[in-house]
Amino acid sequence: MSAARPPSALSATRAVLYKELTLERRAPQTLTAMALFCASAFVIFHFALGRDEVEGALAAGVLWVTLALAALLGIGRSFVADREEGGLDGFLLAPAPRTALLVAKATTLLIFLLIVGFFAAVIFSVLLLGPTPNASQWASLALLIVLADLGIALVGTLIAGIAIQTRARDLITSILALPLLIPLLIAVTKASEPLLTVGGGTLAWRWLALLGLYDLIFGLLAYALFDYLVED
């Protein structure tokens, strides 16, 4: 009888990712909460700002602050089920590389953020956005959402990995994530501003470069440090 071979990183990642997405499909919690949060936040902004329509820097601020806060909900839930139901222990007992957990969790969070990001952008354009972006501006905005969500997913997974072992999990997630996301939010709001302005504008490459640098650095950091977070 031959000994069972340990799963490869790819098959372990695929298994965890499948588990995460199946869990959300069977009992939708995180995605619906994030989407509802965004819609509610836009309504609150309408009354708090006293405006029917926003544009330019204000529009970029409203959209990205809402998405960043919605992301906190997703980050906060990222490891909760695994911790409470023993999934984390099960994974650690399996002879699978730890990086598989990082990649699967970050991909799950990225998928959630992308769905919520595109949903929020559409809802925002209907409810609050004054100018109507043209096709190329929508494409630029979509590129920004992808790059920003990638950064949020990487930082978020790292933070969720740290916060899950703490007593004050929700508090630690929020106070750690928000300062870490500031450079990303600076870049993405500045880049979005001309796209949401009357008359329109184009995407500034330096902000894209900064977003790319942010994603790269935190990707490498998450890869290098994640093993230390799931040692026991």
Place this chain on the structure above:
Amino acid sequence: MPTTKSLYGRRLPGYAIATAIVLTAAIGLAFFYAPIEADQGFSQKIFYIHVPLAIVTLGGFVFGGIFAIQYLRSGDTRHDLRSYTAIHQSLIFCIGALITGSIWGKAAWGQWWVWDEPTLVSFLIVFLLYCTYQPLRFSIEDPERQARYAAVFAVVAGVFVPLNFIAVRLASPLIHPRVLSSSGDSLPGDMRIAFYSAIIGITLLFITICKYEMSAKHSRAQLAALRRSLGGDGNEPAPTRSAAPRIALK
């Protein structure tokens, strides 16, 4: 049996005396030797405290990250203590840099806080991030896990600092007084001597305080170990939850 000689207190008196001498000399040079700046007048003197505080703060955060990497590689708790102390003291120096920066802003631009000033804004963001270091440590009970997670945080935050400076600088117009160019020759000679003395003085102050904190923590751990070895079983207080590293005595 714990050693009676404190590991971290050996060179403390020497550092303390050197700090007192250099810092006094730096203050003397700043106020009596360096000329009054033509544009800003006497209020520019705060530069001799504010800039060294800011430089030492950033250095402390970087060293906190380096010690954290050493801890992650070796598992030696002394590196964790060094990382903790460097970040703890840098946070206090950071408050000093923010307050002196704010005072300078009031004197130079008439406002306590200026959002157009990228260095000060970056410092505020870095301060907010490092403020979470103590709550993070405090919320993890197991000392080994606390040290490991704090080290991961210290490395992430150490890498975040330059990225944050780039982002904030790109987003703001540059109005901060450029007192030092890359070659360091934009400062007149008299001012430069006072400025460099202040940097050395504040650095020595930082090292002395760090050594003092480590020495105090080590002495307290020794005292607790001695109490235990004297047979105080049952009477000693239960170990309390703490953000500070647990020191293992050999």
